[in-house]
Structures are given as C-alpha cells and as structure tokens.
Amino acid sequence: xxxxxxxxxxxxxxxxxxxxxxxxxxxxxxxxxxxxxxxxxxxxxxxxxxxxxxxxxxxxxxxxxxxxxxxxxxxxxxxxxxxxxxxxxxxxxxxxxxxxxxxxxxxxxxxxxxxxxxxxxxxxxxxxxxxxxxxxxxxxxxxxxxxxxxxxxxxxxxxxxxxxxxxxxxxxxxxxxxxxxxxxxxxxxxxxxxxxxxxxxxxxxxxxxxxxxxxxxxxxxxxxxxxxxxxxxxxxxxxxxxxxxxxxxxxxxxxxxxxxxxxxxxxxxxxxxxxxxxxxxxxxxxxxxxxxxxxxxxxxxxxxxxxxxxxxxxxxxxxxxxxxxxxxxxxxxxxxxxxxxxxxxxxxxxxxxxxxxxxxxxxxxxxxxxxxxxxxxxxxxxxxxxxxxx
Amino acid sequence: xxxxxxxxxxxxxxxxxxxxxxxxxxxxxxxxxxxxxxxxxxxxxxxxxxxxxxxxxxxxxxxxxxxxxxxxxxxxxxxxxxxxxxxxxxxxxxxxxxxxxxxxxxxxxxxxxxxxxxxxxxxxxxxxxxxxxxxxxxxxxxxxxxxxxxxxxxxxxxxxxxxxxxxxxxxxxxxxxxxxxxxxxxxxxxxxxxxxxxxxxxxxxxxxxxxxxxxxxxxxxxxxxxxxxxxxxxxxxxxxxxxxxxxxxxxxxxxxxxxxxxxxxxxxxxxxxxxxxxxxxxxxxxxxxxxxxxxxxxx
Numbered sequence: 193x194x195x196x197x198x199x200x201x202x203x204x205x206x207x208x209x210x211x212x213x214x215x216x217x218x219x220x221x222x223x224x225x226x227x228x229x230x231x232x233x234x235x236x237x238x239x240x241x242x243x244x245x246x247x248x249x250x251x252x253x254x255x256x257x258x259x260x261x262x263x264x265x266x267x268x269x270x271x272x273x274x275x276x277x278x279x280x281x282x283x284x285x286x287x288x289x290x291x292x293x294x295x296x297x298x299x300x301x302x303x304x305x306x307x308x309x310x311x312x313x314x315x316x317x318x319x320x321x322x323x324x325x326x327x328x329x330x331x332x333x334x335x336x337x338x339x340x341x342x343x344x345x346x347x348x349x350x351x352x353x354x355x356x357x358x359x360x361x362x363x364x365x366x367x368x369x370x371x372x373x374x375x376x377x378x379x380x381x382x383x384x385x386x387x388x389x390x391x392x393x394x395x396x397x398x399x400x401x402x403x404x405x406x407x408x409x410x411x412x413x414x415x416x417x418x419x420x421x422x423x424x425x426x427x428x429x430x431x432x433x434x435x436x437x438x439x440x441x442x443x444x445x446x447x448x449x450x451x452x453x454x455x456x457x458x459x460x461x462x463x464x465x466x467x468x469x470x471x472x473x474x475x476x477x478x479x480x481x482x483x484x485x486x487x488x489x490x491x492x493x494x495x496x497x498x499x500x501x502x503x504x505x506x507x508x509x510x511x512x513x514x515x516x517x518x519x520x521x522x523x524x525x526x527x528x529x530x531x532x533x534x535x536x537x538x539x540x541x542x543x544x545x546x547x548x549x550x551x552x553x554x555x556x557x558x559x560x561x562x563x564x565x566x567x568x569x570x571x572x573x574x575x576x577x578x579x580x581x582x
Numbered sequence: 583x584x585x586x587x588x589x590x591x592x593x594x595x596x597x598x599x600x601x602x603x604x605x606x607x608x609x610x611x612x613x614x615x616x617x618x619x620x621x622x623x624x625x626x627x628x629x630x631x632x633x634x635x636x637x638x639x640x641x642x643x644x645x646x647x648x649x650x651x652x653x654x655x656x657x658x659x660x661x662x663x664x665x666x667x668x669x670x671x672x673x674x675x676x677x678x679x680x681x682x683x684x685x686x687x688x689x690x691x692x693x694x695x696x697x698x699x700x701x702x703x704x705x706x707x708x709x710x711x712x713x714x715x716x717x718x719x720x721x722x723x724x725x726x727x728x729x730x731x732x733x734x735x736x737x738x739x740x741x742x743x744x745x746x747x748x749x750x751x752x753x754x755x756x757x758x759x760x761x762x763x764x765x766x767x768x769x770x771x772x773x774x775x776x777x778x779x780x781x782x783x784x785x786x787x788x789x790x791x792x793x794x795x796x797x798x799x800x801x802x803x804x805x806x807x808x809x810x811x812x813x814x815x816x817x818x819x820x821x822x823x824x825x826x827x828x829x830x831x832x833x834x835x836x837x838x839x840x841x842x843x844x845x846x847x848x849x850x851x852x853x854x855x856x857x858x859x860x861x862x863x864x865x866x867x868x869x870x871x872x873x874x875x876x877x878x879x880x881x
Contacts, residue, residue: 197605197614197735308620362643366617367601369608465641550644579783 193377198370200363203331204270204296204356205230206370207338209240210378211294214265214385217245217256221275223308223360224298228270250275254282261291262399264387266342272298272360273314280318286353287322287415289400290389292345293353294338295323299461299512300360301545309546310359310462313513316489316521322415324354324422325489327460331368334358336439339378343429346385350425352418360546362462373437381436422491444493446485447500449475453482455561456501457540458526459510460486463549467510470554481558486522494529501535508538508561510554519572536564542575550576584726585646586633589665590655591818593625595713598739599653600631602717606727606735607635615640626816626859628663635726649673651724652688655699655712657681658879662815666690667776674723675768678712683766694768695723697759706755714740718756719763729760813840817860819875821853827872834864834873855880 198206204227208216218228234240243260247253253269261267271279276297286293301311312327319325326341328334334356341354358364389399403411427443434440448464449471450456459467464485474481484500486493501507507530511520518524523539530537540557543549553575560573574581586603590596597618604614616633632646648668657679659665666688669675674693677686680701683694699715706715714736721729733753741749830849842858843851865873 195608197601197608199601361617361620365597365620366615366643367604368615368640369613462643465643468641548645551642577784578781579785 193374194372196370196372197367198331198335198372199226199365199367200328200331200334200358201226201298201365202230203335203370204338204358205234206372207335208268209234210373210375211266211268211339211342211382212379212384213242213268213294215243215245215257215260215267216269217247217253217260217267218269219247219250219253219271219275221250221272223300223364224270224272224275224296226364227296227298250278251282254279254286257293257295258282258285258289258291258400261286261293262289262391264385264390264392266346266385267291267293268295269293270296270298273300273302273308276314276318277302280321283318283321283323285400288411290351291353292342292351292385294341294345294356295353296334296338296356296358298360298364299327299357305545307545308360310362310543311512311545312357312461312521315355315357316513318355319490319521322352322419323490324352324419324426325357326354326487327357327489328363328487329462329464329485331363331366331370332439333441334363335370335372336433336437336441339373339382340426340429340433340441342385343382343433344422344426347425347429348386348388350418350422351388352422357461359462362546371439377436381433419491423488423493423496426488426491441487442485443496444488444491445496445500446487448483448485450482450484450500452480452503454480454503454505455507455558456482456484456504457508457510457554457557457561458484458486458497458522459554460489460522461512463510463512463543463554466549466551467554470551470558473551474555474558479558479562489522489525492525492529494525497526497529498533501530501533504535506536506538506561506564508540508557508564510540510542510557512541512543514541514544523572536567538564538569539572540575541572547576583634583636583640583642584650584724585648586635586651586653586720587646587649588631588633588653588655589659589663590629590631590653590713591625591659591816592627592629593711594655595711596629596631596653596655599655599713599717600633602713602735602739603633603720603727603732604635605739606717606731609731609734610727612637612727613639615643617643619645624816626818628659628815651676651720653716653720654678655716656818657686658818660687661880664689664774664776666692666774676716676719676723676763678716678719682764683768686768687771688768689772689774690768690770692768693723693765695719695763695765697763699759702755702758702762706758707751714752714755715759718759721756722760722763722765729756732756812856813859814842814854814856815879817855817858817879819860819862819877820855820879820881821858821860821862821864821873822876822881823851823853824872824874825850827870829870829872831869833867833869837863837867839863 301307430443509523600616604616607614619630678699697719699712702715737749
C-alpha cells in the first residue's frame with residue numbers, strides 16, 4: 193500500500209490501472225478529462241498495458257465499449273453530463289446484453305446555463321437504463337468503488353454495467369490522502385474477467401438482436417427481477433473488500449450515528465461529508481440526529497432503508513437535482529420505500545448547479561425534519577435559494 | 583483544523599500551490615484536502631483555491647470563508663477583491679509583493695509575510711509562475727508544514743508533471759523565497775470590505791437562461807455580456823492616456839478588442855477600466871505615444 197495525494201479523477205485512473213482493464217474507449221469531456229488523461233499517461237509510460245481508443249463522440253465511445261465488452265474483455269470508459277446525455281441511446285444496450293462495463297461519470301449539470309459544476313440531473317435520468325449507479329463521497333471511495341464495481345458487475349449472478357458517479361470539482365478536482373493498494377492485493381480480490389455470454393469466432397452467435405413484442409416484455413421483466421435482487425451481492429462484496437483492504441462502505445447504504453436517532457437525513461455524494469459535520473455538531477448539543485449515506489441509486493436499497501429507519505420520528509432526503517413539478521429523484525424513491533410506515537418524509541433540494549453546501553444548510557434541513565413531525569409544512573424545501581419559496 | 587485560502591490569477595499556479603501544501607502536510611503524517619474554485623478559466627482572471635490541514639480526517643467540503651492563512655499571489659488583487667474578508671485576527675497573510683509588510687493594507691492588522699515571488703520566479707524559473715516561491719514564504723509564515731516537507735512535495739508534484747529538473751528548480755524557488763521573505767504586520771487603512779454582491783432573487787431573474795441586459799453608451803447590449811462581467815479585473819498592466827500628446831486619430835478606439843475605449847465628440851478618448859483587460863494594443867498602435875502601459879491593475 194502506498195500513500196498518495198490524489199484528486200478524485202486521478203484516484204479513478206489509478207483504480208482502472210489496478211483493475212487491469214483491457215480496453216478503454218473514450219471521448220474527452222470536462223471535468224472528467226483528468227481521468228482519461230492520466231490513464232493515457234500510464235499507457236504511454238508503459239506502466240499499464242491496455243488498448244486506449246479515441247472515439248469521435250460519447251455515443252461512439254459507449255458503442256465501442258459495448259463492442260469491446262461483448263468480445264469478453266474488461267472494459268472501462270468515463271464521461272460527464274452532456275457526454276452522458278449523448279451516450280443515452282447506447283447506454284441501454286449494455287445492461288440488456290448483460291455486459292459488465294464500468295464507467296466513471298463526473299456529475300455536472302446538464303443543459304442550458306452550461307454549468308460545469310456539480311449536479312445530478314445528468315445521471316439521475318439514467319437510473320431507468322439498467323445500469324447500477326454508485327455515488328461516492330471522497331477520493332478513497334472513488335478508487336475503491338471502481339475496484340468493487342468490477343467485482344460486483346462481473347459476478348455471474350449479476351452481469352450488469354455499473355456507473356461510478358463522482359461530484360464535479362468538489363471531488364473530481366479535490367486532492368486528498370488516498371491509500372493506493374498493491375497490485376497483488378487487487379489481483380487477489382478481483383479475479384480475471386470470466387465472460388458469460390460473448391462473441392467468439394469459433395462459436396458464432398448473435399447478441400443484441402431485434403425482438404418482437406412477443407419477447408421484449410419478458411426480457412424487460414428479466415432485467416427488473418435481476419436488479420431487484422442485486423443489493424445483497426453489493427453488501428457481500430463490500431464485506432469481502434473490508435477483509436482484504438480494511439475499509440468498508442456499508443454496501444448499498446451507510447448509517448452514521450443512527451443509533452437512537454429520532455431524526456434522520458439521507459445524503460449522497462460529497463454532501464455526506466459536510467452533513468457528517470452538521471450531525472456531529474447537533475449531537476454535541478444533545479439533538480438526536482443521524483445520517484444515512486445513500487451509496488446506490490440502482491439498485492435502490494428499499495429494504496435496508498426501511499430497517500434503518502424503523503425507530504425514527506421523521507426523515508428528510510437531500511437532493512442535488514429536481515424533476516420539475518415533481519420532487520428530487522432520491523426523495524421520490526425514498527418516500528416509496530417508506531410508504532405505509534407513517535414516518536413524515538421531506539425533500540431538501542440544495543447545491544443545485546454547484547452552489548456551495550455549508551454546514552449551516554444541513555442544520556437547517558434537520559430543523560425542518562424535526563418540525564415536520566408537527567405537520568402543516570411543505571413536502572419540499574429549497575435551501576440557499578434567493579427569494580422566498582412559494 | 584487549519585484553513586488556507588489562495589487568491590491568484592489564472593496561470594500563476596494557485597491550484598498547484600494548494601495541492602502541494604496538502605501533499606506536504608500528508609508527508610508529515612497529517613490529513614489534508616485541497617480544491618480550486620473555478621470561475622472564468624482564463625489566464626489573468628482572478629481565481630481562488632483552498633486547502634485544509636488537520637490531525638484527523640477532514641469531513642467538511644464547503645469553501646473556506648474564515649481562513650487561518652490568506653495567500654495573495656498577485657498584489658494587484660488587493661485593490662480588486664476583498665481578499666482579507668473573513669481572515670481570522672489570529673491568522674496570517676502571505677503576499678507576493680516587492681513592498682514590506684508595513685506597506686500592505688489588508689484592512690486589518692495581522693501577521694504578514696511579504697516576498698517578491700515574481701522576481702524570484704523570473705530569476706529561478708524564467709517564468710512568472712509564482713506558486714512555488716509562495717510556498718516557501720508560507721513555510722516562513724506558519725511552521726505548520728516545514729520547508730523540508732514543502733520542498734519534497736514540490737519535487738514530487740512538479741517533478742511528475744514537468745520532469746525532474748523542473749522539480750528541483752521549483753524547490754530552489756521555494757528555498758530562496760523562504761530566505762528572502764520578510765515577517766511583519768499588515769496595516770489597516772482601507773475599509774474592510776465584505777465579500778457580498780447583490781444577486782437577483784428567482785423572482786427577479788428574467789425568463790430563459792438570461793441575466794439582465796445592460797447599456798453601454800446608449801446602446802442596449804445583451805445579458806451576460808461584458809457589461810455584467812467586469813473583465814477589467816483580469817488586468818495586470820494599465821493604459822494611461824496622455825491627453826496632450828493625442829493626435830485624435832482614434833486608431834486606439836478602432837482597434838480595441840474589448841470596446842473599452844470610448845470616443846468623445848472631439849475624437850479624444852476615455853478608457854473604460856471596468857472592461858479593459860490591459861492587452862496594450864492601443865498603446866502599440868498609437869502613433870503619438872499618447873497611451874503608455876503602467877505595471878499594476880490600477881494607475
């Protein structure tokens with residue numbers, strides 16, 4: 193193990209090298225450019241033996257990733273916001289053809305306003321695609337999530353692609369201390385990829401064929417059934433990871449100071465770090481608050497969330513994106529999880545377009561959550577908005 | 583926890599400086615975090631970067647509002663931005679300037695370390711990239727991270743990016759700055775400015791992705807244009823108009839790429855310092871040497 197000071201982007205690049213990925217088709221888009229830049233350095237310097245392919249767009253990059261993975265090799269690509277949007281069409285091919293591609297997505301806001309800063313409205317719509325999605329909190333987790341991602345994705349009980357999402361700038365361009373594992377440790381944890389269903393010239397076959405309505409409904413149900421059962425494998429891999437590397441992330445969710453908590457907030461991504469400080473400060477004042485870190489948006493941890501919240505009086509959900517005239521997507525999922533429990537759930541929109549998230553904002557969220565027990569408040573609060581919410 | 587805020591200009595290496603102090607702290611067994619704040623990604627535009635150092639794992643990721651140490655990589659920023667906003671009374675400031683600390687007006691009296699990092703960088707590195715020299719002065723301002731660790735981090739970080747020789751030269755710049763830095767106290771003449779500007783509420787924002795339109799010389803200009811964006815803050819040298827030499831040829835008015843030269847009725851000119859980036863083209867084309875460029879962000 194080596195101690196390095198790495199950005200989130202470079203931590204991902206180191207992880208890709210440690211995972212001995214075979215093929216990396218990419219198109220550079222900021223702010224994930226540092227990931228592929230570092231990977232191309234590794235290859236150029238002779239430290240990493242992989243095939244690096246320049247695509248002419250993200251649509252092509254994902255098409256090439258699908259093609260590469262279908263021949264039975266370990267495949268990686270990286271993108272961000274507009275790039276992910278351009279991949280949208282090809283994104284759907286990977287899960288349905290059961291190709292365990294791993295992709296890093298640096299989350300930034302999509303569309304007009306041309307924001308390059310952190311927001312989840314790029315990756316949240318892709319939760320419908322069949323990709324697993326993990327949101328990471330720090331540079332160490334960015335590295336570890338890539339290593340875990342291949343182990344989960346390539347498990348023959350899973351065989352689904354995984355998107356590792358990291359916040360633009362707040363994580364992609366932040367440097368921190370990262371413990372880089374030895375190659376031998378990663379090799380012992382992550383066996384060589386054994387493809388399940390791949391293109392082989394000695395045994396010709398079709399994959400990704402066009403099917404009629406007589407088949408497609410069953411294919412969709414197969415995917416839904418598969419995704420509903422994946423969460424325990426993620427927990428299992430995290431457990432094994434902790435035995436090898438001494439770090440654990442809790443699988444699909446992590447509970448922080450949830451013991452005896454009356455009021456809980458759920459966060460994802462880098463917001464969790466600052467929210468931990470708010471929880472510590474409120475606990476020091478004697479307030480019974482706790483935090484749930486949502487790691488996986490797909491599969492969504494409905495069961496574990498219900499169990500974690502059995503004793504709480506009220507619950508709030510942080511969202512860094514919004515579905516217009518709906519709510520934040522995380523809130524929508526979480527309220528579904530808790531349907532019928534009677535626990536009041538509120539949505540807390542903040543950090544939109546990369547707006548700085550302060551400790552004070554999270555304290556305000558906890559105050560709203562506490563107040564929600566009395567009833568009569570809103571379902572959805574915007575924090576840090578200029579002008580009164582109406 | 584020890585928090586540092588860097589103010590620099592695009593191209594001076596504020597981001598690398600923040601990353602290097604973080605690496606130096608980790609070399610000493612501490613925990614550290616460093617990150618930039620991206621605005622206009624342009625050479626010369628004011629930029630900020632942040633670093634945190636602690637004995638335990640750092641959780642908070644918000645920007646640094648109440649720094650223990652302020653680092654100003656271009657002294658002209660003192661006149662442009664309220665750089666000392668939030669600086670702790672017990673904190674310290676490191677300023678790149680040829681002046682001594684008692685001439686540095688931060689609007690508050692704090693421990694102040696000055697160093698002519700630009701000259702050191704020009705002599706040692708042959709380029710005005712001042713980050714490594716500033717890092718040497720930071721070691722003098724606060725012993726939190728030793729000069730030895732900083733030099734080691736420079737050799738590793740700059741060496742990896744630019745090659746071994748560049749790593750060693752940059753470490754030398756830090757060493758020279760450490761030796762030459764002057765410790766003193768800043769002065770408090772100027773009004774302490776708050777870092778707050780008026781921004782519209784959601785009700786005040788025009789529909790569509792738009793900011794309010796503005797007006798220049800009676801002409802309506804589009805929203806988000808230079809009217810709202812004070813590109814004059816990017817300037818590190820400033821044109822001075824010497825009216826008595828002016829031959830009223832209006833070449834400068836015609837050529838200015840930022841329309842920052844306004845033509846009077848008598849064909850003499852006014853310079854719009856809110857939008858002049860200090861490119862110096864006006865001075866070059868003037869046949870009468872009626873515009874001269876002066877070092878600094880203001881006259």
